[in-house]
Amino acid sequence: MGQVIIMDKNLQFKTRMDMVLFFLKGCIRYFVLAIIFACMVSLFDLINPKIIGFTVDSIIGDEGSKLPGVMQAIIDAAGGAQYLKSHLPVVSAIVIAVALCGAASRFLFQYFNARGAERLLKNMRDELFSHIMHLPFTWHAENHTGDIIQRCTSDVEQVKRFLSEQLTSLFRVGILLVLALYFMMGIHPGLTLIAAAFLPVIVLYSLFFHNKIGDAFENADVQEGKLSAIAQENLTGVRVVRAFGREMYERTRFEEQNKKYTAMWVRLMQLLSGFWATSDLFSGLQIMLVTIFGAVFCVRGSMTAGDYIAFVSYNAMLTWPVRMLGRVISEMSKAGISIDRIRYIMNSKVEEDKPNAVEPPMGQPGGGDIVFDHVSYTYENGTQKVLDDVSFTIKAGSTVGILGGTGSGKSTLMYLLDRLYQLPEDGGRITLGGVDIADIKASWLRENVGMVLQEPFLFSRTLAENIRIARKGADMGQIRQAARIASLDDTIQSFSEGYATFVGERGVTLSGGQKQRTAIAQMLIRKPPIMVFDDSLSAVDAETDAKIRHALKEGTDGSTVILIAHRITTLMNADNIIVLDRGRISEQGTHEELLKNGGIYRKIYDLQTNG
């Protein structure tokens, strides 16, 4: 745990290789061991046919032995051909011993390969997750969740598979090929040429098919995604479907897409069966030719029966791995794409503090004053200004209300304050206790500016863990205290598992209001000096809203409170109320002042009180 290599998070990976090597840290030794054992597997696999050939020729038959030195030494040590003739079990024992060595090497190969692969997988995931956690919020807003998750899951798997399965098998096949051909050459060069002539053909056609199959798979995936989305939408929108009586339409939509998807797969199956049949044909032809020519050479006397049997075994070892070769080559391009997709994330710039960022103390008088100084902001792709020359001051310890219509820029103000959005150079300044927030450490800033969002996010943990997530050490008493202020304690007590109730997919689903209240408790337990409630009571009813606000007075004591709301009742007790209209401040003051003003605030007030 915690083995993530701490390094410059904004390291740029210029090439695919750079990044792969980065992820391979700590795995390389395992892969090296795996490759060494892979060589041994091939070597041991190749010994037995030799022994069989020898057995047939020199033990069962009477041919002279022509084994290479090492093996001859083994045979001699076992007593020589003559001795073995009457002691066949010894030959069997040798076969088993060789197989045992082969099996042990195979075991070690797989084991070390898996060690490396799993370490690699962990490295990739940890690094990606950590990187994503530190990417700026704007990056998250720009990139689709589904897409990022796909990069982190299927692309990561693809790269892992490629490096640990395909690349190692490339090594293995290569070694096997060289050794097998070497042994085969030793038996009969002519026959080896015939057998080897097929190899490039096999590689080429499997490359051809794998490319086609890869494309077809991708198409099928796309169609599956569409089908899955239709089902997903139908299920999440089941109330709408029913309420509009559109079941038939949904059915047609699903069935049509289902048909398309199925057709893609049937086409894929056609390709696959074509591939398999071609494989069968070529390897069948190759084996046939080896059988026939082998027989011919034996008859002509350039081979013995034992040679023939050994040669056929070697040949049988080759066909499958060589087919793999084509696959590996075609996977290479896919893996390349996946690496690029991951590289996109890893090369995105993470949030960074200025080199000499500070942590200004908040305690002293005036230390926590927030000043918005001619702030303007435009979204990355937007043309219209979301905020246009907004200036105001929030005194430390005061309560400020912000009222504004949809899209008036209320939330943007708060996102800027928390540096979720970065204020551009020419967009004015926001200062906290006189220090430009751009010069403050982001983590320090966010620890001091607590925020309850309109659509709060709960983690899939228990309620208690959710509440104390930002304050590790909090005990049950503190958790309950915070929940009580947020008017949540009773609700939680009514759950059968109380505070241990699990939230999210595998647990209860909380209502919007309950989520908001949990988020409020989450903030209260931290007691940050500045608290922002971004429309965070919108989903609770007026009664609970009132209850919470009364209780909040106690919980927010001494803190600066910024309230964003639609309800006048929520805001009217604030020391200062700012009314935002299309990115500009249209009026500000206390409740009474604003009522007297007769502006937007007054209008809204009248609407809400008189209906």
Add this chain to the structure above:
Amino acid sequence: MNNEENKNVSLPWFGVPKILPYAKPYKKIIIRMVLLGILSSAIDSIYPLFNRYALDHFVAGKTLQGILPFVLLYMVVLAVQVADNYISVYYGGKVEMNIDRDLRNAAFNHLQTLSFSYFNQNNVGYVHARVMSDTGKIGELIAWRMMDLVWSGSYILGVLAVMVMMNLRLALYVLALVPVAVILIIFFQKKLIVLNRRIRETNSKITGNFNEGITGARAVKTLVVEDRIQEDFERDTEDMRKTSVHAVRYSALFSATVTMMSAFALAIVLWRGGKLTMENVIQIGTLSVFMSYALGMMEPIQNIIGTFSGIIAIQVNIERFSRLMETESDVADTPEVIEKYGDTFHPKKENWEELHGDVEFKDVSFMYPDGNEYVLEHFNLNVPHGTNVAIVGETGAGKSTLVNLVCRFFEPTMGDVLIDGRSARERSQLWLHSNIGYVLQTPHLFSGTVRENLQYGKPDAGDEEIWEALKLVSADGIVKRMEKGLDSEVGEGGDMLSTGEKQLLSFARAILADPRILVLDEATSSIDTVTERAIQDAISVVIKGRTSFVIAHRLSTIVGADVILVVRDGKIIERGKHEELLKAHGYYYELYTRQYEEMVFSGKV
């Protein structure tokens, strides 16, 4: 419910009878597949005989006589097998995909007929997996698992037959190894199933972590818990790494064992067979055939056992799928009603009466199917058409219950809901739903364009009509501001729009359908006051002449309602007009004055 993934299910005959009906349309092609499979395996098992002939006849006999017919026969057999494999693999794929498709359609279509209580009790992810993943696994079972059995089974039988014919004694020696191999393979399979399941679980947990870290990025940042989340994440990835490495120990040992078994078989053949060859009981060719079999037999045995454990594992999917198909909607139309009005997919619109919008609750008692307490008891309420009913109360007090009954999303446990004087059960659900407009608390849009979404309730609506509806709810400005107007994409679930915008559009969608009964479920909670006012105005226009049910947070918005129902703890405790309720000084009075008082008595008015 979600721990079900790990449950061991055992069904009679592995659940195969339950899915046979779906295989039936493909009976012929499946039979052909099986026959071709047997042929292919038979050929596989006789290939070594070519070798034997070559060794015994050509090599041992030092002659090339008869090599031409030999080559020809070899080529014919090869050609037959290639063609055979091509066809049977293609058939297999076709059967799998077609059955998959049929199962998915069946599941999806069945879901369209299920009532809300099903969807309340099962979360979307769970149901989605029934449609998309269980079906795929079942199709695979019928097509491939079965083919594996056919292939491997007939190969082994073929090998057995050839061995016994060639030399019974040697065959018995080799066969003695089979039970040992079977026991070992079963042992490893069992172990690996458990371990692989654990890996899958951890893996999906990690995917979930990614999902959480990404969708919750804003929360993670504002709470400054990056390190904490990272720590937890790394704990899971470490867990995954350890489990995987642990599992590989077994799977590596497994494959090592299987190769060892082959080696043992080979050793036995060399020893006993070698002796027999030396004694000239068998020829070298026969010995080589035995050696090929010794090496090639373990894989099919492994396949057969793997297939069985696959079939056992698939039972869970079959069980879940068939349970979905066997779930009956607790809101179903009677055969008589379907006879006259048609069902969900085959409406007989010509028999549909016009709906006026009179709604009456007649002695209605109601308990949610998953509840254990009546939330309505002997409730009576007459809502003549055109009446505006408002429902108020605290969050979670059960305000949606009445609306669910009106829409017949649920049916009363006792009593009746009358629509236009007749029990709602006497007419089809589709008839009712086609006349209801519903705006939900959490607006739901479908991916597609704005136009497609608005046309959802009225597929033939023209642009002019659409703009009119948009104007009515003051949403025309929003759409005009979009780059492509009505053709703008709203994104998955409408996520390219704000909550307020989604609400306005779903409101326009409901209006466009021109329903007789309009239901607004807390639809105004996330819209700013000015927009809300505009909607309020629109509402007062559109509810004219329509029966409407409005569930609202802000009491000021429902002051003008014809009837206000006050709900507390799931029960209706007060009802009447605004003034009457105020006069009664009850709970409504309390709710209303609290909202109002706060302003007055805080001395700020």
